[in-house]
Amino acid sequence: MTAAPSAHPAPTDRTPGERPVPFFSQAATFEELWPEIRARVEEVLDDGKFSHGRQVGRLEEALAAFTGARHCVAVNSGTDALVLLLRAAGLQPGDEVVVPAFSFIATASSVVLAGGRPVFADIDPVTYAIDPRAAADAVTPRTTTLMPVHLFCQMADMAALARVAERYGLTLVEDSAEAIGMRWDGVHAGLLGAGGVLSFFPTKTLGALGDAGAILTDDPRIAETAAALRHHGRAGRTLGHFPGINHTTAFNGVNSKADDLQAAVLLAKLPRLADAVRRRRALADAYTERLRDVPGLLRLPTLARYDAPTDPVFYVYLVEAERRDGLAAHLAEHGVGTETYYPTPLHLQPCFAELGYKQGQFPHAETACERTLALPLHPDLTTADVDTVCDLIRRYYTGRAAA
Numbered sequence: 566m567t568a569a570p571s572a573h574p575a576p577t578d579r580t581p582g583e584r585p586v587p588f589f590s591q592a593a594t595f596e597e598l599w600p601e602i603r604a605r606v607e608e609v610l611d612d613g614k615f616s617h618g619r620q621v622g623r624l625e626e627a628l629a630a631f632t633g634a635r636h637c638v639a640v641n642s643g644t645d646a647l648v649l650l651l652r653a654a655g656l657q658p659g660d661e662v663v664v665p666a667f668s669f670i671a672t673a674s675s676v677v678l679a680g681g682r683p684v685f686a687d688i689d690p691v692t693y694a695i696d697p698r699a700a701a702d703a704v705t706p707r708t709t710t711l712m713p714v715h716l717f718c719q720m721a722d723m724a725a726l727a728r729v730a731e732r733y734g735l736t737l738v739e740d741s742a743e744a745i746g747m748r749w750d751g752v753h754a755g756l757l758g759a760g761g762v763l764s765f766f767p768t769k770t771l772g773a774l775g776d777a778g779a780i781l782t783d784d785p786r787i788a789e790t791a792a793a794l795r796h797h798g799r800a801g802r803t804l805g806h807f808p809g810i811n812h813t814t815a816f817n818g819v820n821s822k823a824d825d826l827q828a829a830v831l832l833a834k835l836p837r838l839a840d841a842v843r844r845r846r847a848l849a850d851a852y853t854e855r856l857r858d859v860p861g862l863l864r865l866p867t868l869a870r871y872d873a874p875t876d877p878v879f880y881v882y883l884v885e886a887e888r889r890d891g892l893a894a895h896l897a898e899h900g901v902g903t904e905t906y907y908p909t910p911l912h913l914q915p916c917f918a919e920l921g922y923k924q925g926q927f928p929h930a931e932t933a934c935e936r937t938l939a940l941p942l943h944p945d946l947t948t949a950d951v952d953t954v955c956d957l958i959r960r961y962y963t964g965r966a967a968a
């Protein structure tokens with residue numbers, strides 16, 4: 566493994582001295598962790614089990630210990646984790662699940678894949694999470710489940726949402742795919758209701774080198790059902806086709822076993838996660854300090870004051886910007902990568918057209934889609950990179966750099 570400090574072609578029109586700042590990079594972190602990763606990868610090679618093997622079992626134990634979950638079920642992706650969690654939590658065909666109108670597509674597509682029907686509700690414009698009052702208003706006699714999402718840097722208002730779930734007798738499930746390390750009054754995200762998920766997609770706070778995900782739950786029945794569903798409805802960790810194995814829920818079982826090479830990478834990274842979270846927080850604070858008085862920026866990340874103490878984690882540094890697309894183009898011209906999370910609200914996605922939602926129905930979600938821009942926040946980022954990005958933003962709106 567040789568160092569590859571920059572895999573990015575240098576744009577020609579950059580100011581001399583500016584180095585490109587990709588939206589995501591973990592090359593340096595990977596380089597640093599390579600000895601640990603290699604040792605674990607060699608164990609996988611020795612074991613000769615590349616799927617649903619020993620490293621996957623260890624990862625489940627390590628994640629349960631880190632989060633405090635009684636059960637952790639590793640699967641192929643965060644999306645599969647959502648689908649299998651919803652099914653294991655008892656979702657029946659046609660059941661309605663209340664979800665926010667502003668999230669990653671998988672929040673709503675997982676409901677459809679699990680046989681349910683997503684019902685959208687508007688978000689709180691500051692936290693970008695589902696507004697508990699809007700969630701309550703969306704409940705109908707067919708609603709069985711409420712699924713808030715914890716986006717970007719903080720959790721949804723879980724105290725208020727738990728009250729909504731209680732009042733209407735709903736199962737509370739969390740899309741905590743982005744929320745590793747976030748806690749509500751000491752309880753890890755995903756464990757405030759029936760269960761939650763984690764995604765280990767490479768850009769996530771704990772990222773693999775490919776796809777992987779996990780279900781977190783304290784409920785042994787949900788864990789057992791999800792564990793069977795991921796493996797063709799079969800319990801246990803045995804591979805191969807043996808006579809006498811009962812595929813108890815095989816009718817609906819899928820193949821979503823986790824990959825041992827990804828588990829090896831995640832096990833090597835997990836002990837450094839707390840450091841990574843602190844570093845992300847310091848970089849986020851550096852952005853906030855430099856961007857506080859920039860005209861043109863309509864909102865910087867704002868941590869909510871909830872009834873309970875919370876542990877925020879900066880997975881994404883998201884700003885709201887005037888002329889957002891112009892700003893993104895200006896940054897790209899100068900070698901800075903950005904992303905729009907999320908360009909289209911869920912209720913206006915073509916795949917949900919038959920649900921009959923209209924433009925204008927969820928104004929906060931729609932505004933967020935028009936204005937938000939995620940700045941680079943990744944393990945390789947330095948404070949000098951933050952300076953570069955912030956100077957470019959200031960120049961875009963004021964025509965000059967910081968004094």
Ligand SMILES: *Cc1c(COP(=O)(O)O)cnc(C)c1O
Pocket residue numbers: 642643644645668669671672714740742743763764765766776777778
């Ligand atoms: C990443 C993500 C998912 C899906 O996870 P994958 O591992 O990419 O399938 C679901 N919900 C949210 C909010 C996410 O950010």
